[in-house]
Amino acid sequence: MSQRIISDRCTAMKGSITEILTVSELNEKIRDLLEARFDLLWVEGEVSNLRRPSSGHIYFTLKDEKSQIRAVIFRFLPGSRPFRNNRLPFFDLEEGMQITCRARLAVYAPRGEYQLILDSLEPRGTGALQKAYEQLKARLQAEGLFDASRKKPIPYLPRRIGVITSPTGAVIRDILNITARRFPSVSLVIAPVRVQGPEAPREIVQAIQDLHSLEEVDVLILARGGGSLEDLSAFNDESVARAIASSSLPVISAVGHETDFTIADFAADVRAPTPSTAAELAVPNRNDLTAWLAGTRSRLYTLLIRSMTQRREQLVRCRERLKDPQRVITGLRLALDDHRERGRLIIQQRLSAEKQNILLQRLRLQQAGPLRRIRDTRLNVEDMEKRLISSCRLNLDRARKSWTVSATRVDSLSPLAVLERGYSIARTLPGGRIIRDVAMLKIGDSLELRVRKGRLEAEVTRIIPE
Template sequence: MFYLKIFDTPQRMMGLAQEIITVSQLNENIKYILEETFGFVWVEGEISNLRRPQSGHVYFTLKDDKSQIRAVYFKQFGRYRQGVSFELEEGLHILCRAKVSVYTPRGEYQLIVESAEPRGVGALQKLFEQLKVKLAAEGLFDEKYKKTIPFLPRIIGVITSPSGAVIKDILNIMARRFPSVDLIIAPVRVQGAEATREIVQALRNLHADGRTEVIIIARGGGSLEDLAPFNDEMLAREIFHSSIPIVSAVGHETDFTICDFVADLRAPTPSAAAELVVPEREELLKKLQKLDDRIKVGLLRCVEEKKDELDELKTRLRDPRRLLAGWQIHLDVLRDRLKTAFHHIEKNLYTDLRQRELRLLHQSPARKIEEKKEKINNIGRNMRRIFSGRLAFYNEQLRRTAVVLESLSPLNVLRRGYSITRGMAGNAVIRRADELRVGDDVNIRLAEGSIDARVKKVSRG
């Protein structure tokens, strides 16, 4: 049994049991007891009756197979503040941290939810689908952002667990396919609450190191819960913003994670990732030998063909002095034609220039400019004369108005010995004696200064 703190003792409460209280007081007391008793609680249940009004708050009912309770997820505790990476949906099974409270206007007790997380495989799958749709809409999976995996990287970064079969398989395959390739292994946890943070930090460390040309993120297969760190939004965005190409090798061939979609290349298994990133050395040597043989054969064939062409050209080549003489004659003809053409152009340009000079002399703007200057000067003199007359007129009007205002000023009246009396209560001007009573406080305004006075006698008439 709980006792309200507004009573000194339980006996005091029992003694006042007959005291009448309002419904509002009763609900407030119940609310106080619930909030002081329970504080924060962790509650698990299924969402139903979900509502999202324009206020941004989320109202729903949290239920299990035997009972239910109303709940509210206020906007200030929403997913953008708390880091919740999924949307609340009808039928979703969640675990929430909340305070027990009472909505006093209706007398209903409810949960004030501050954070929530999905529960069960179905919830994790829902979370996976929501994040996949969100990131796809932002373009994180677009092919245009995928970086090309280098053909033969010198240094490869591997982010995986330092123990287990995955790292052993990768090391064995690398040693077998291309032993001279160097590896930088970033050991991390690949399962559990801290796994995502460690993987993200490993990516940042490899970028800071600056030697890695491609990065493999790998782990073996597992359940959806086991692969949860690779379905994290923070990791997905870190991979997307990576300047180094990343290969995702998470789980088995049938397992798909957010990491797979955002990475530059997905490998069905960690072993396949090693094979995709590093070519086989022996196979490359065989290809190089074949190319070397083809180049040698091609060069020999090309040399033979060029020899045949050279022999043919020798038979067709004429005495070069004859060619030079013919080109010299043609050049002289072109020079004479060019000189004649330049002479005609020069003559035509000179004639056209003389004609334009004559037209300019007949249409000289100097005379028109002088006329315009004289007109502008006359306008300026007229404007100055008009402005001077207007200014004198307005000055005279201002002087006369000042004289009239001075004659009507109440200060002149005060200087002749008169005064203005105002009541202290309403600051109103007193015009008749019957507006005052004996004992009233008044303010008397003189020409210079004022006097506060009290009425001792009132004479009417």
Template sequence: MNTPFNDSRPPALSVSELNHQAKHLLETSFMQVWVEGELSGFSRPSSGHWYFSLKDRKCQVRCAMFKGFNQRIRTLPKEGDQIRIRGKVTLYENRGDFQIIVEHLEPAGLGELQLAYEELKRKLQSEGLFDVARKKPLPAAPRHIGVVTSPTGAAIHDILTVLARRCPAIPVTLYPTAVQGKAATADIVRAIEAAQSHGVADVLIIGRGGGSLEDLWCFNEEAVARAIAGCRMPTVSAVGHETDVTIADFVADLRAPTPSAAAEKVSPDQREWSRQVEEKQHRLENAIQRSLQRLQTQTGHLTARLRDPRRDLMDKAQRMDELDLRLGKAMMTALSQQQTRAEHLDQRLRAQSPRRQLEQNQDMLDRLTKALDVAIYRLLDNRQDRLSHTSQTLNLVSPLATLGRGYAIARRESDGMIIRNAADLTTGDTIHTRLARGSVNATVTSVNLPEDS
């Protein structure tokens, strides 16, 4: 089909130009959006990126969540999940697909649960249920410990293990309950009431192992909070891990970060008891010894006041023994001094031995050799780190890295000049285009200059 020279039709955009302009329009019109819907078509290729669609009853939108963002998500989403995402609206130019680049993903109901949590927390705090003044102290040596938790969970195992180690003599009663699900709230309240009716425990541990916010939610229910606050015996909340904080933690008389920690806090250490008993026994023995010594001293004073003819003979005998002992000590001292002097001379003689000096020099040489090896390896490690850092820095500014992101370098074939302006080209010029992988040669058929040029 021939086209007249004076073609009056409007200029046409290429597909690439259209997609590029559409992408720019979307990204500048939607800075960041929150979208909620049902997850569909989830895929996770070997690159680690996530690709899926978000849909409702009428429409769906494609989504991509790159590895740097999805690594923060602890639970892998699955088909059919109701989720909320935060991200940027854009266009995948290669296919012309409208999509959202996802930066954050969470279950759809998480926000509602958090709002309910904060609202109940404010309500109970305003009623004074969190006040320190109303909290009951734990017994220093409990006679019986009650535990409200699941009979099959890890929490009861951890609690019993700690109690068996610290003080196995204290009896423990389990008041079994569900700790997850819709029925758990009423079940926990019944277990607390059962512990009070039983009346044997003088401290009550209430809790479970770790889990998600939804798993722990029964401990954020108002009925459970009021049951704990109204419990007549001291209560210890031990829900989840150290980072998990529930309403039950605020109303209980004491919060333990884990079930094991709760068992530590309510039970005395039998080894500490043994130490205290031994310490008191030692103090009693010392007091008895001091009393005996005091009585012996008084007896000696009374005896000294009595004059006995045999006393002079005993004094003379004691004086003779004293002189004999002094003579013996003087002889031993002289012998010891001579022996010490001989040993000192022997040591000086040994110190002057060339063999000892050679051994010392050899030891010093070994130490210096080891230190030199360590210094060489350390220097090599430092040089290797610097080389790796320099290589990474060079790679960041490398033209090849820029080409890898989809850019290209165009040169005029005739003189090798890099083309930065369309005005530098004329129809018929041959251009050589360098890509990330390979290159192409093309002939210019038309030159489109910007309107402001």
């Protein structure tokens, strides 16, 4: 018995040795097994250990009361910050938030860890929905999407009204009944959309764009009945809010009951508490308009009669004040004759004064005429010519006398004049320097002597100093 047990143990040990796995191989087998078993799954839990590194990925732990698991959202996948799914507006993932996510299970073999890789998520519970609603409202308000300056006025009497709502239900019937009762001639264009569910935001945005392409649509009504915050989530979608804000047509938002407020209400130009009120805001009451027109017509008629009476009375008073035309014409004729005579006298006086002025100007012109000026100028020129000739002669005589005196002085100082008196000038040969001292010569030097007429060369044979 003991031998058989020992033999079985040995056999088992031999079999297990042949199946030894490395850590990497074991982790890879676990990865293949888990990823094949759990492809896509929905998981709910609480967010904790939330981290947002600079890479743009988001890491956190999804936990409940008993366990936890790592989770990651890659920035290039749907669901990256800010998050958006088909049924909820954008929201920020926060610590402690309850979420439901769709993910696949992945194993990171190098560390033997497994984690969830998310591709979509949504908050859980009314508190989370309210949190997402508040976050989106605050962000769009900070962008100025709800500013009063962006609001467009609602036309008083639109030609055609575009209605965006569900084709079934009480909302569309209420709008049709009220518009038909208040103003039957106003036409409606209904854009049927889903007002709840993941496809609702896209259909609402498309309906707004489609109604803009139609002619004579002057105002849009976006309507839906009441419901919970989750039921109204399509009207808390950011794409719907931006489509309303960018609409060139005024938009009336009538979503939910009077106490319900959605993001669409804040983005719209006018918020109606109910769809019925929206219809009343879009079109006036024909009976009220008819009564107003009748009253206006009556007031205009009264004003016209009063104005005609006043004009008739004024005409009577003017006729009474009007004089006999023949008397007026006679007075005007006398005044005309008087003005004509005074005008004739004034013209004669002015003509006489102008004649006197012309004669005076003619005399002045003769006195200041060019011929007289030329004659005076010629006389001045002749006189200046005589004085210039006399001055030139006088200056020439003075210059001639001064030149003679200067020449006499120069001649008296000239060396030639000294030679005339019997003196000579001695110069060295060669060089031609004038000899002023016997120290400049020595025995045997040649020199040149210049006398009054001619030159002669001599040789120094004796030097006699003084």
